[in-house]
Amino acid sequence: MYEEKEGLEVTAEDLYKQKDKMYVATDCIIFGFDSGSLKLLLFRRRVSPLEGNWSLIGSFVKLNEDVGTAAKRVLEEITGLKDVYMEELKVYGAADRDPGFRCISIAQYALIRLNEYDRELVKEFGAEWFDVNELPELVLDHEQMVRDALDKLKQKARLQPLGFELLPEKFTIPQLQNVYEVIFQKELDPRNFRKKVLSHNVIVKLEEKDKSSSKRGAFLYQFDKDRYQKLIQKGNDFEVW
Amino acid sequence: MYEEKEGLEVTAEDLYKQKDKMYVATDCIIFGFDSGSLKLLLFRRRVSPLEGNWSLIGSFVKLNEDVGTAAKRVLEEITGLKDVYMEELKVYGAADRDPGFRCISIAQYALIRLNEYDRELVKEFGAEWFDVNELPELVLDHEQMVRDALDKLKQKARLQPLGFELLPEKFTIPQLQNVYEVIFQKELDPRNFRKKVLSHNVIVKLEEKDKSSSKRGAFLYQFDKDRYQKLIQKGNDFEVW
DNA sequence: TCAAAAGTGTTGTGGCTACACCCATGC
DNA sequence: GCATGGGTGTAGCCACAACACTTTTGA
Numbered sequence: 001m002y003e004e005k006e007g008l009e010v011t012a013e014d015l016y017k018q019k020d021k022m023y024v025a026t027d028c029i030i031f032g033f034d035s036g037s038l039k040l041l042l043f044r045r046r047v048s049p050l051e052g053n054w055s056l057i058g059s060f061v062k063l064n065e066d067v068g069t070a071a072k073r074v075l076e077e078i079t080g081l082k083d084v085y086m087e088e089l090k091v092y093g094a095a096d097r098d099p100g101f102r103c104i105s106i107a108q109y110a111l112i113r114l115n116e117y118d119r120e121l122v123k124e125f126g127a128e129w130f131d132v133n134e135l136p137e138l139v140l141d142h143e144q145m146v147r148d149a150l151d152k153l154k155q156k157a158r159l160q161p162l163g164f165e166l167l168p169e170k171f172t173i174p175q176l177q178n179v180y181e182v183i184f185q186k187e188l189d190p191r192n193f194r195k196k197v198l199s200h201n202v203i204v205k206l207e208e209k210d211k212s213s214s215k216r217g218a219f220l221y222q223f224d225k226d227r228y229q230k231l232i233q234k235g236n237d238f239e240v241w
Numbered sequence: 242m243y244e245e246k247e248g249l250e251v252t253a254e255d256l257y258k259q260k261d262k263m264y265v266a267t268d269c270i271i272f273g274f275d276s277g278s279l280k281l282l283l284f285r286r287r288v289s290p291l292e293g294n295w296s297l298i299g300s301f302v303k304l305n306e307d308v309g310t311a312a313k314r315v316l317e318e319i320t321g322l323k324d325v326y327m328e329e330l331k332v333y334g335a336a337d338r339d340p341g342f343r344c345i346s347i348a349q350y351a352l353i354r355l356n357e358y359d360r361e362l363v364k365e366f367g368a369e370w371f372d373v374n375e376l377p378e379l380v381l382d383h384e385q386m387v388r389d390a391l392d393k394l395k396q397k398a399r400l401q402p403l404g405f406e407l408l409p410e411k412f413t414i415p416q417l418q419n420v421y422e423v424i425f426q427k428e429l430d431p432r433n434f435r436k437k438v439l440s441h442n443v444i445v446k447l448e449e450k451d452k453s454s455s456k457r458g459a460f461l462y463q464f465d466k467d468r469y470q471k472l473i474q475k476g477n478d479f480e481v482w
Numbered sequence: 483t484c485a486a487a488a489g490t491g492t493t494g495t496g497g498c499t500a501c502a503c504c505c506a507t508g509c
Numbered sequence: 510g511c512a513t514g515g516g517t518g519t520a521g522c523c524a525c526a527a528c529a530c531t532t533t534t535g536a
Contacts, residue, residue: 020304021262024334024345063261063343067334091332091347093265093308102304104265106332174488191490192526214487216533415515432517433499440497455514456507 023103026071027058027142029089029149030079032114032129033166038182039114040146041078043127045139049099055139056146057127058105071108078125079112085165086110087156089149097141105141109149111165157183161202161240164223172210172218173197200240202228264344267312268299268383270330270390271320273355273370274407279423280355281387282319284368286380290340296380297387298368299346312349319366320353326406327351328397330390338382346382350390352406398424400480402443405464413451413459414438443469 030041045055057078061070068086076082089107097103114129122128130136132150137143156162163179164171177193197203204224209217271282286296298319302311309327317323330348338344355370363369371377373391378384397403404420405412418434438444445465450458 019264019301022265022302022304023260024263024265060260061263061334061345063263064336066336067332067345069336088332091308091329093302093347095305095307095310104302104308106334172488189527190488191528194489195491196525211534214533215535216486216488218488413515430500431515432501435516436518437498452507456509457505457513457515458507459515 020102023098023101024061024067025058025103025105026061026067026074027056027092027105027107027145028071028074028086029056029107029109029145030075031109031111031132031149031153031166033179033182034114034129036178036182038132038166039129040132040135041122041127042130042136042138043078043125046126050139053139054136056107056142057125061106067106068108071106071110075110075112078121078127080121081112084110084112085162089145089152092141092145094141107145107149109153111162113166113168154183158240161223161228163240170206170208170210170220170222172213172220174213174218175210176221196240200228200231202231261343264339264342265302265308266299266344266346267302267308267315268297268333268346268348268386269312269315269327270297270348270350270386271316272350272352272373272390272394272407274420274423275355275370277419277423279373279407280370281373281376282363282368283371283377283379284319284366287367291380294380295377297348297383298366302347308347309349312347312351316351316353319362319368321362322353325351325353326403330386330393333382333386335382348386348390350394352403354407354409395424402464402469411447411449411451411461411463413461415454415459416451417462441469441472443472 032039032041041057042054043057045051045053057074059070059074061067065073068088071086072082072084075084075086086108087110089109091104091106093104095102097105132146135143135146138146153162157180163176163183166179167175173194174190176197177188177190180193181188202224203221206220206222208220210220211217273280273282282298283295284298286292286294298315300311300315302308306314309329312327313323313325316325316327327349328351330350332345332347334345336343338346373387376384376387379387394403398421404417404424407420408416414435415431417438418429418431421434422429443465444462447461447463449461451461452458
């Protein structure tokens with residue numbers, strides 16, 4: 001593998017010099033939840049080729065920057081949000097994925113609370129929220145990234161309480177159920193859903209009601225991160241639903 | 242994010258020129274299974290700094306090479322094996338992870354059938370198999386990579402039939418159980434294990450017996466990839482054990 | 483008073499866990 | 510004939526799916 005001569009010390013420096021460098025980018029698949037459907041944040045590409053086409057938000061990783069930091073930077077620039085749930089999706093590393101320049105991309109996906117974000121900023125960047133079921137055509141391999149992200153989201157959401165990341169701090173159980181119905185693309189039974197969610201003992205009922213979607217109103221709940229942490233530390237192998 | 246001037250067309254070429262390039266490497270976490278324990282393939286680093294220390298097998302990704310291909314190339318050079326189960330683990334992209342040079346690493350893990358591989362090649366490369374419970378100290382962030390790979394292996398093995406990748410084509414049920422006991426780090430009940438494995442209908446009993454580990458001998462089985470494919474295509478959400 | 487969403491219990495089933503003994507064979 | 514690992518069946522329990530009606534309240 002390394003073809004150095006026997007007996008001579010080969011330093012990392014010698015070795016690295018013969019090697020190829022390339023661009024490293026990160027693309028962000030940013031999910032939000034609004035009025036009953038899962039949304040994806042897209043923007044119009046500002047550079048040619050493919051200028052004006054819809055694409056994911058991306059950026060190049062700088063030399064002195066962690067890969068994860070790069071993605072958080074992009075997300076904050078565009079939405080103004082910090083401390084967002086964000087996770088690595090996958091590396092897109094095909095040699096020919098970007099025409100002209102060798103560039104690998106580390107896709108990361110984020111879940112954000114739509115009500116918290118600064119809509120102005122998003123507009124400034126030529127960005128727009130799309131229903132995940134009505135996406136436009138995307139540049140390069142971004143469509144594949146979105147498909148992969150949706151799959152991973154489904155998978156993860158079964159074992160980790162991701163639903164809360166997409167809702168405001170206070171939410172109703174029907175709202176939460178709605179989030180999961182959208183993620184899993186199927187209807188859930190309200191009785192079973194409520195039972196299961198409450199059984200884990202990680203959401204707390206408040207006194208207030210939300211009357212925005214019914215006359216009777218639904219009680220608000222809050223996620224209790226501490227209780228959740230304790231649960232999983234106990235090794236509770238926690239299937240959310 | 243992109244700081245081009247309004248109104249002017251900015252090409253990808255213009256844009257890319259201002260950006261940083263870096264080294265992209267891949268490190269392989271290579272698992273094998275032998276005499277009742279899970280093994281990891283390590284080799285002695287041949288370049289300074291840290292020359293002579295144990296490390297994972299890695300390589301730089303070439304400009305005209307897919308990231309996945311790079312890992313497969315390394316694996317084949319060292320073990321002589323092709324068509325091995327291999328999957329992306331995670332990106333290690335901290336700015337300071339490699340002293341001196343900015344280099345991100347895409348870790349990938351592989352499962353190989355120890356009996357098939359060419360032991361000579363492994364020796365040539367200064368490589369050695371270690372029991373995963375008795376690993377030496379490793380360079381850089383390689384210990385973290387191994388921990389992460391073990392976690393992922395555990396997780397994946399629950400939902401996908403990975404155990405077969407570590408065994409020869411023909412294997413006995415006690416052997417298979419042993420693989421899973423080693424991966425999950427706990428003992429399994431032989432009656433329940435057998436029942437579950439057979440219930441999926443993806444392994445086929447042969448007439449032959451293996452007598453290498455008991456006088457009575459145990460029947461050999463074979464994994465039936467077609468049946469497995471059909472099962473998961475039917476949406477059978479398949480928890481292996 | 484009625485429409486619309488919130489909230490509540492029970493029952494059957496299937497899958498998991500736990501558990502103990504006989505079988506085949508080589509020495 | 511005995512030691513060693515291979516192979517089998519059952520019973521209790523729990524988690525899940527399926528399913529229908531009452532409550533609240535604004536209009």
